Amino acid sequence: MSSAEFPVSLEGADLSVALEQDRFKQFLDQIPIAVAVSELVPVEKVIYANHQFERLSGQLNAAVLGKGWQGLPGAALGAESPVSLGQAIVDGADYLGTFNMPHNDGSMLVDAWSSLIEDDEGAPAFRLVALVAAATRTPSILEQLEEQVLEKDTQLKELQHRVRNNLQMITALIRVEARGVSDRTTGEGFDRLAGRVEALGLLYRALSENEGDGKVDLGIYLSEIASAVMRAHAVEGVHLDLQVDMWPVSLDVAMPAGLVVNELMTNTLKHAFKDASGGAITLHSKIDGAGGCRIVVADDGIGLPAGYAWPKQGKLSALIVRSLLQNASARMDVQSTPGHGMRVEIVFLSGDATRVR
Numbered sequence: 001m002s003s004a005e006f007p008v009s010l011e012g013a014d015l016s017v018a019l020e021q022d023r024f025k026q027f028l029d030q031i032p033i034a035v036a037v038s039e040l041v042p043v044e045k046v047i048y049a050n051h052q053f054e055r056l057s058g059q060l061n062a063a064v065l066g067k068g069w070q071g072l073p074g075a076a077l078g079a080e081s082p083v084s085l086g087q088a089i090v091d092g093a094d095y096l097g098t099f100n101m102p103h104n105d106g107s108m109l110v111d112a113w114s115s116l117i118e119d120d121e122g123a124p125a126f127r128l129v130a131l132v133a134a135a136t137r138t139p140s141i142l143e144q145l146e147e148q149v150l151e152k153d154t155q156l157k158e159l160q161h162r163v164r165n166n167l168q169m170i171t172a173l174i175r176v177e178a179r180g181v182s183d184r185t186t187g188e189g190f191d192r193l194a195g196r197v198e199a200l201g202l203l204y205r206a207l208s209e210n211e212g213d214g215k216v217d218l219g220i221y222l223s224e225i226a227s228a229v230m231r232a233h234a235v236e237g238v239h240l241d242l243q244v245d246m247w248p249v250s251l252d253v254a255m256p257a258g259l260v261v262n263e264l265m266t267n268t269l270k271h272a273f274k275d276a277s278g279g280a281i282t283l284h285s286k287i288d289g290a291g292g293c294r295i296v297v298a299d300d301g302i303g304l305p306a307g308y309a310w311p312k313q314g315k316l317s318a319l320i321v322r323s324l325l326q327n328a329s330a331r332m333d334v335q336s337t338p339g340h341g342m343r344v345e346i347v348f349l350s351g352d353a354t355r356v357r
Contacts, residue, residue, distance in 0.1 A: 032052070033052065034050065034054075034130060035048075035128065036053045036129045036130075037049075037128050038068075038126065045066055045068060046065050053131060056101065058073070059071075069129070070084075070090065074110075089129055094113060112131050113130045215248040216254040217246050225265075226240060233269040235279075236278075239281070240281050241284075243286065249348070256324035259324075260321055279300050282298040283295075292349045301342070302338070303337050303339055310344075330349075
């Protein structure tokens, strides 16, 4: 997945406006990744840091806000000369490395990423920094990893690459929702954003629980997403027909597949059963005869309005679907008739979906 798949332009005022909204800040305080944002003009200064950033950096937000990044401590692991996290943020972009951050009760290893956010004229306007707690590594494991890096791309390097891609997806989600926050009158947009990021959080958890082969069981992952969506948007009388097979896929395929299923089920529960006394949602993820996998998301609700197509071009859902089809060389078929529900079928070929990129 290339960064070109996710637009990085943002009207300069929109992110500032979003960060002034209590609901937006409350949402960012709940995501499982440490996030901080700086404004670059006229002088770069940190304008927001969530609670997780305070925990992982070891710095009180009061000591960070309104200042530059240079004051952040920490020492980069493996660097020939000591480099602090603050200096690495100013000097770099994308994956910055692993840093040993001092805390009152000792220290903590964190992986750090940095991404510039441009305005509509292409000028850098903000910097987004994210921290993720790194696994504790003993010297012997570090030595083994160093040897593997010299020989070939290691699992650690692949993991860092995929987490960076996921960070791009998270920042894209935030940017798109932030663009409309100034005139949003209901919480639906934030509900959708929370659902999308919850899907990504489930994916990170699945990755941390596997054996380090860079793959996620698609059936288990989709069933967890379905449960989360049903809890968040329960409709009385609507039941879920869930059938899944165990099928390992690469992280780059699992991420957009989960977001597509989250998007479809959320739309269904919000719109498909208006004025109905009940209904059914189908989510099947089954291995087909050729060794691939077929996902079906369907409902018996009111269907799409005449002349309406899903996903709608220009919407975030279309971006997510394009990412899924490109990453997995998948094909998708959408069928809907007003008054007769909607059915979406996604078919994967085994080799394209399971290959770790």
